Amino acid sequence: MRIYRYALSLAVAALPSAVFGWGQKGHDVTAAIAQRHLTARTLAAVDSLLDGKSLVYWANWLDNASHTPEYEYSKTWHYKNVDQKDTFETAALNPKGDVVRALLECCENLSSGTLSKKDAALALKMIVHLVGDIHQPMHLGRYSDRGGNMHVVSFFDRETNLHSVWDSSLPEAAHKWSYTEWADQIDRASPALSMQLVQDGPWQWAGETYEIAKEVYASTPVGYGISYDYIARWTPCVEQQFLKGGLRLAYLLNNIFDPVHTGNVVTGDE
Numbered sequence: 001m002r003i004y005r006y007a008l009s010l011a012v013a014a015l016p017s018a019v020f021g022w023g024q025k026g027h028d029v030t031a032a033i034a035q036r037h038l039t040a041r042t043l044a045a046v047d048s049l050l051d052g053k054s055l056v057y058w059a060n061w062l063d064n065a066s067h068t069p070e071y072e073y074s075k076t077w078h079y080k081n082v083d084q085k086d087t088f089e090t091a092a093l094n095p096k097g098d099v100v101r102a103l104l105e106c107c108e109n110l111s112s113g114t115l116s117k118k119d120a121a122l123a124l125k126m127i128v129h130l131v132g133d134i135h136q137p138m139h140l141g142r143y144s145d146r147g148g149n150m151h152v153v154s155f156f157d158r159e160t161n162l163h164s165v166w167d168s169s170l171p172e173a174a175h176k177w178s179y180t181e182w183a184d185q186i187d188r189a190s191p192a193l194s195m196q197l198v199q200d201g202p203w204q205w206a207g208e209t210y211e212i213a214k215e216v217y218a219s220t221p222v223g224y225g226i227s228y229d230y231i232a233r234w235t236p237c238v239e240q241q242f243l244k245g246g247l248r249l250a251y252l253l254n255n256i257f258d259p260v261h262t263g264n265v266v267t268g269d270e
Contacts, residue, residue, distance in 0.1 A: 022136050023168030024060050026242060028179035030132040031059035033187045033246020034253065041258040042250075049121040055128050055249075056179065062129035074126070077102035078133045080206060081143035088140070088210040099139060100206045103130040107202075111256045127252065134202060135245040137237075138163040140210040142217070151217075153224045162220055169226075171242075174235040186239045187246065197244050198251040205248060212237060 022030070035055045038046065050058065065071040066078065073096075080098035082091040093101070103126075109115060110123040133139045141147035141163065148162035155169050175182065189197065219233070220226070254261065 022132050022242075023171065025168065025179055025182070026136065026171055026238075027059035027063075027129060027132040028056050029182040029186075029242045030135070030245035030249060031055035031128055032179050032183040033243065034128075034131075034249035036183065036187060037247060037250035037254075039254050039258045039261045041261070042254045042256075045257040046124065046253065049117065049124050058125045059128055059132065061125055073097075074102070077126075077130065079139040079141070079147050080210075081141060081147055082210060082213075083143045088207050091143075099130055099133050100202050103127060103134060103202045106130065107252055107256065124253075128249065131249040131252065132245050134206050135209055135241040135248075136166060137209055137213040137216050137241075138166045140206060140213045151220075151222055153220060153222070153226055155226045157225070162216070165220075165226060166216070170231065170234060171238050173231050174238055182242065183246070186243050189243060189247070194247055198247050205244070209241070212241075 031054070035043075046055065062071070062074065062078070066074045076094050076096040076098060078099055080091070080094075080100055082088055086092070106123040106126045110120055110127065115123065138148040142151075145151045146163075148166065149164075151162040153160060153162055153165060155165055160169065175185070177185065216234075220230075
């Protein structure tokens with residue numbers, strides 16, 4: 001049994017840091033919150049491109065698609081790793097792309113109005129997922145440990161890694177809610193706060209997440225035993241990142257499809 005556990009931990013550690021963003025729940029919550037803040041014009045455009053399917057339907061699609069030959073080029077698009085010797089601003093750019101540049105490129109392409117419906121739908125699906133990824137702290141984690149995939153910890157005495165904890169274990173332990181219950185409970189920011197949260201853009205948003213990642217590493221050394229106190233400490237952060245992701249996704253899409261009314265992202269009013 002000990003040999004099996006060791007082999008399993010090595011297998012997990014060897015996985016690339018692009019395997020998952022948030023888990024399914026996190027991406028679904030982000031998309032569900034965004035869907036509530038789309039203007040009528042944006043919602044109509046999204047419905048047309050996605051053939052009536054919701055943002056939630058496609059929220060986690062890219063995690064699977066990136067491991068198929070057709071979309072293998074997007075494997076590095078889920079994260080931006082920054083090592084300890086670097087800062088977010090000085091870290092070398094991955095020549096294959098990263099989550100920030102991929103998100104900006106997809107937004108620019110979708111805004112151009114020159115894409116076929118198929119390509120526009122693809123850009124939209126990618127934007128939905130990448131906004132979620134950019135708010136998961138371990139997707140701004142260290143290059144040396146593959147975004148926490150090689151950072152071994154335990155979660156209630158179960159050996160795992162820091163990336164996996166932040167993908168799914170921590171959010172699921174924080175609240176045993178469906179994605180709709182998550183959205184109902186945390187999508188309650190005032191209009192003023194909501195507008196404050198959507199300011200700036202993807203580079204600044206990723207920089208915020210990078211700062212959170214540094215705090216996570218500092219509070220979770222290798223071998224750390226995660227239990228109730230850790231969950232209590234970091235649950236508000238998970239809630240905030242989900243909310244930021246949802247509001248910011250809506251803001252980006254409204255800016256693309258209905259720029260006149262982008263400022264009403266918090267209510268969807270026109």
